[in-house]
Every structure is written in C-alpha cells, then in structure tokens.
Amino acid sequence: MKKSYVLLKKYFEENSIVRANIESFNNFIDNELQEIINENKEIEPTIIPPNVDEFKIRLDNVWVTKPEITEADGSKRGIFPVEARLRKISYSAPMFLEVSAHINGVQRESFTTQIASIPIMLKSKYCHLHGLSKEELIKQNEDPDDPGGYFIINGTEKAIVNIEDLASNRFMVEKQKTGVSEYVGKLFSEKGSYKIPHQFEKLKDGLFYLTFTRVKRIPVIAIIKALGMVKDAEIMKFISLEDDAEVLINLYEFVDIKNSEDAIDFVAKKIGITQAREIRIQRMQEIIDKYLLPHVGIESEDRLWKAYNLCKMLKKMILTVRAGKNDDKDHYMNKRLKMSGDLLGDLFRVNLKVLIGDLLYNFQRIVKRGKFPSIKVIIREKLLTQRIYSSMATGNWVGGRKGVSQRIERLNFLQTLSHLQRVVSPLSSSQENFEARSLHSTHMGRLCTSETPEGTNIGLRKNLALMASVSPNVLEEDILPVLIKAGLEVEKSPTSGVVKKKRNKI
Numbered sequence: 093m094k095k096s097y098v099l100l101k102k103y104f105e106e107n108s109i110v111r112a113n114i115e116s117f118n119n120f121i122d123n124e125l126q127e128i129i130n131e132n133k134e135i136e137p138t139i140i141p142p143n144v145d146e147f148k149i150r151l152d153n154v155w156v157t158k159p160e161i162t163e164a165d166g167s168k169r170g171i172f173p174v175e176a177r178l179r180k181i182s183y184s185a186p187m188f189l190e191v192s193a194h195i196n197g198v199q200r201e202s203f204t205t206q207i208a209s210i211p212i213m214l215k216s217k218y219c220h221l222h223g224l225s226k227e228e229l230i231k232q233n234e235d236p237d238d239p240g241g242y243f244i245i246n247g248t249e250k251a252i253v254n255i256e257d258l259a260s261n262r263f264m265v266e267k268q269k270t271g272v273s274e275y276v277g278k279l280f281s282e283k284g285s286y287k288i289p290h291q292f293e294k295l296k297d298g299l300f301y302l303t304f305t306r307v308k309r310i311p312v313i314a315i316i317k318a319l320g321m322v323k324d325a326e327i328m329k330f331i332s333l334e335d336d337a338e339v340l341i342n343l344y345e346f347v348d349i350k351n352s353e354d355a356i357d358f359v360a361k362k363i364g365i366t367q368a369r370e371i372r373i374q375r376m377q378e379i380i381d382k383y384l385l386p387h388v389g390i391e392s393e394d395r396l397w398k399a400y401n402l403c404k405m406l407k408k409m410i411l412t413v414r415a416g417k418n419d420d421k422d423h424y425m426n427k428r429l430k431m432s433g434d435l436l437g438d439l440f441r442v443n444l445k446v447l448i449g450d451l452l453y454n455f456q457r458i459v460k461r462g463k464f465p466s467i468k469v470i471i472r473e474k475l476l477t478q479r480i481y482s483s484m485a486t487g488n489w490v491g492g493r494k495g496v497s498q499r500i501e502r503l504n505f506l507q508t509l510s511h512l513q514r515v516v517s518p519l520s521s522s523q524e525n526f527e528a529r530s531l532h533s534t535h536m537g538r539l540c541t542s543e544t545p546e547g548t549n550i551g552l553r554k555n556l557a558l559m560a561s562v563s564p565n566v567l568e569e570d571i572l573p574v575l576i577k578a579g580l581e582v583e584k585s586p587t588s589g590v591v592k593k594k595r596n597k598i
Contacts, residue, residue: 103559108215110241110512112562113254113432117213119564120433121156128441129154129189131284135448139456141464145196149451149467152190158220159185159212172220173244174233180247182481184209185218193467203468207447208476210440211484213432215240241432241512242500245484249500254515254556255430255493260287261387262426263405264419265412272296275418277409279385285441286386292409298341300406305383310359312406313342317355318380319399330403331410338410356380422527424534429515429562435489435496442490443479450475493518510543513556521548528552 108114135149161171161181176183187210192202212218219240221229226236242251258264260282268276277292281304291303292312301309313327321327324343331339349355353373360376367375382390385398412418419426430438454470483489489496495516501507519525529551531541540555556562572580 107561108239108241109509109558110215110239113241113252113512114213114216115564116431116433116562117436118217118433120436121210121216121218124433124437125154125156125187125440127284128437128444131441132444132448135452137452137455137459139459141459146194148194149455150192150194152192154187154189154207156185156187156210156212156218158218159183170220172232172234173214176244177247177249182209182211182246183214183244184211184477186210191467191471201466201468205468205471206473207471208473208480210477210480211243211245213241213243214238237505239509239512243484243497245481245497248485249502250484250497251500251512251514252432252435252497253495254432255435255496256427256515256517256554257430258421259426259428263408264421264426265292265409266418266421275409275413277405277412279405281385281387283386283390285445286383286390288383288386290385292405294409294413298338299345300342300409302402306379307359307363307384310362311342311346312402313346314349314355314358314362315380315384316399316402317346317349318352318359318376319384319395319402320352321396321399321403322350322352322355327403330400331407332403333407333410336410339406422530422532424532424538431562438490439480439483443476446479447472447476510555513540513558515539515554515556517552517554519552521552525552 129151133151135151137147137149140147159171159176160168161175162168171181171183173183175181186206187208188204189207190202190204193200215221221232221234221240224232229236242249244250258280260280263277263279265275265277268274273293273295275294279290279292281288281290288304293301293303293309295301295309300312302312302315303309307315316327321330324347327343328335328339333339346355349358356373356376357369359380360372363376365372365375377392380395380398381392385401388394388397388401450472451467451470454472455465455467458465458470484497487495487497498511501511517528519528531551535541535554537557538560540557543555544550545553
C-alpha cells in the first residue's frame, strides 16, 4: 500500500488534475486562433468605390499577450487573478490582429489592431501564475494547491464543462426501430465551420441512398460516378466485395451513365435544379465540393478521395446489414470530449463571422456616402469582447447549448476538483435514453464509476476519473511519418494518378 501511495503522490506532483483542459486552452491560443483567422483570410466587400476595380481586406497574424488592465487614466499594467476577483473584473488578455487593405492587388494600408479581450485560463501558458513555485504563489495571495483550469469573468470564477459527443468523421451503422430503412449509416463530417450530417439508407428496391444538405435520398452509385469514378470495374474494385449481388444490383441500375458530367446532371435533376445544363452541372459541382464529406477536402481535386471514402462506407454498410449487427454508439472509442479550447474555438469562430459582417456593413455604409474609409476606424473591438463575455457569463453557447460555462462550486476542495472534471452529455435529460445512461465497460479508468447525480440527470452527467488523461487531436500530416516508419507504403494509383496508401504486413 505504501508503494502505491508513493506512486500516486509522484504522479500528482508532476501532473495536474486539469492538465488536459489547460493543454486544450493552450492549443486554442497557439494554433486554433490562427486557423480560424485563416478560414476567413480574405474579405471582399460587395459595394466598393466607383474608381476601384478590386478591393480586399486581408486578416493575417493573430496573437494574445498576458492579462492586463486599463485604468481610468488610460494607463495599462499586468493584473493577477486575486485582483480580478476582488475588483469584480475579468481576467483577460488583449488579442491583436494584423489587418491590411489591398486595392487592385496593391497594399494600401497595413496596421495592427486589438480586436478583443479574451478570457485567460488560470495556470495556462498565458497566465501570470504559469510556472510559479508554491512560495511565489503564496506571495501573490493564491492558494498553492489550487489546480487552475478555470476563468474569472466579472469577478466570478467560471469553469467550462467538458462536453461528450459522438466522434465526427466516423461512419456508424445502427438499426432503426421505425422508418423506411431497417439500417441507417450516419456520419458527421466536420471541418472548420462545416458540420454536415450524412445518412446512408437501403430502401426496399435494394439500392443504397445518400442524404446530405440539399441532396435528399440520391443513389450512392450515382454520386460516386459524379465524383469522377465512372468505370463499374473500378467501383467494384474499391468496394472490394468480389462479385457481390448487392453491389451488382446497384451498379446495374446506373450502367447507362458513362461519364461524370452525365452523373452530375442526373443528381442535379433529382434535387430539383431546373436551369440550363451547364449552370446545373456547375451548381451541382459546387454543392458536391463544399458539402459532401468536407473533412476529406473542399477542392475539386479531392473528388476521387471522396469517391474512395463512399466505396468504403458502402462496403461497411453491406457487411453490417448482412451480419445483422450495429455499431455501439456508447463505446467510448466512438466518443470525443470537447474541452475548453474546442468550445472556445466554436464560440470565437461564430463571433468572428459577426465581427466581419459588422466591418463590411460599416465599410459599405460609408462608401455609399461617397467616402473611402480607413479600416482602422470601422473595426469595433468591443463587439467581439462583449459577445465572448456574455457567453462565458450566462453559459449560453453557440449551437443552442446551455450551461456550458458554470460558476465553480467552492463548498469544499473536493467539490471544486469534481466540478473541474465534469463531463456532460448533450442528450435530453427528459427522455429515457436508457443505454446512454448505463455504465459501459469502456468507462473503466476513464470515467468515475460512481459519481453521477440522482434523478433525471443520472448517467448523463459524469466525471473524469482522477488519473484519466485526455489525448489531444492529432493532424493527419503529423501522424503520417510515424505510420510510414511502422510499414505504411505511399504509392501512386496507376488508374487515377492519386496517391494511395497501403499497409505492409509487419
């Protein structure tokens, strides 16, 4: 027993109980902020001065400094959390952005401006308490055992609750109790601001249908052919179910479609686009590029990759229906935790769009009066700050979620730790959802098996286990070199010229 106590003590000396949350926030400031700015890099106003052919506003680098306060006399200085609590102010740091204006491709003005004050998580990389020893923390009137991992908004300590959600970009097949199809395959494709549900169904005619955005129940083979994979032999090869009757039935139905343009036209007619053929094809290509599996890519050169993915999904759907099984939604492999950094990323992404809309409105209003404004004048710093503070203070998040940010319970130390480790499921507490509420074997070592409330929230509000660690999201580019070392070969496909990956036997 003594040895296990020594191990536990050593573990908690080196690892904070809220380490994953702090790392998530650091990643949000270091990487995600810049990614969100890059998504909205170029802004083009629709109303521009008459003597100008092209006008663009470019958003470049973004960075955050350490928390500071502006006093009544205009002076600025650093602020520690204890002062923010006592003076009922927010512990936040200024966020700066490089903005430039381009007229006919030539840079007109370039400047750095503060676009918001962003709340800073205590003990994170951008907090004044980061890296301080116990003695230095006591000198700053801080509890040396306080783990951090929360924010101070208007003097109130607020924690962002982790949200447990189904993994995006993961295809899962489940049995339906009602509806026209016995089995339904579902996938949430997520990339940046795109979050698009896709649904596979097998109807009574034996064909497989795909539904996404405006495209309702279109045969999968027609969409695969629209993506550029038109040879039946090639489709059969990538589904890799040799001479399977179900695949042959689907292929036979669309044997007349010989090229991708005819397939795109067929899909466009099905969804009710009634313009001339060229416009119809162009509009359908835009829908396919932007809204069909955006996580694979949103450019026209990504179409073949999308076709490969649809073939893989079709294979999984056929095999699952044949075996009469369905994927376990409650298995923790199929879940992801949205931590502070991810949730703040969602909030910032939506509110940046509001700021850009406001900037465009102000610019176009002044241009209509016959003036040419400087962009410096029309960026409202307080707009983004107020919207972020409002969400943090009320807990009302983007996407209609409520109670995301909560006031920390400080009745005792253990309750505070418990609150910082909370995991909430987005499922409605008024519905039964028996399977989602019950304890799953994969919770072992990840979630506390006993800490959950009584009553309507039972099993929907959980807590991370004391020694649980959450691994961050890893980009494909970062993991590919590791897989290649482990025996993955990268080669070019002779038919399409697209890079294909195959695994060696190792």
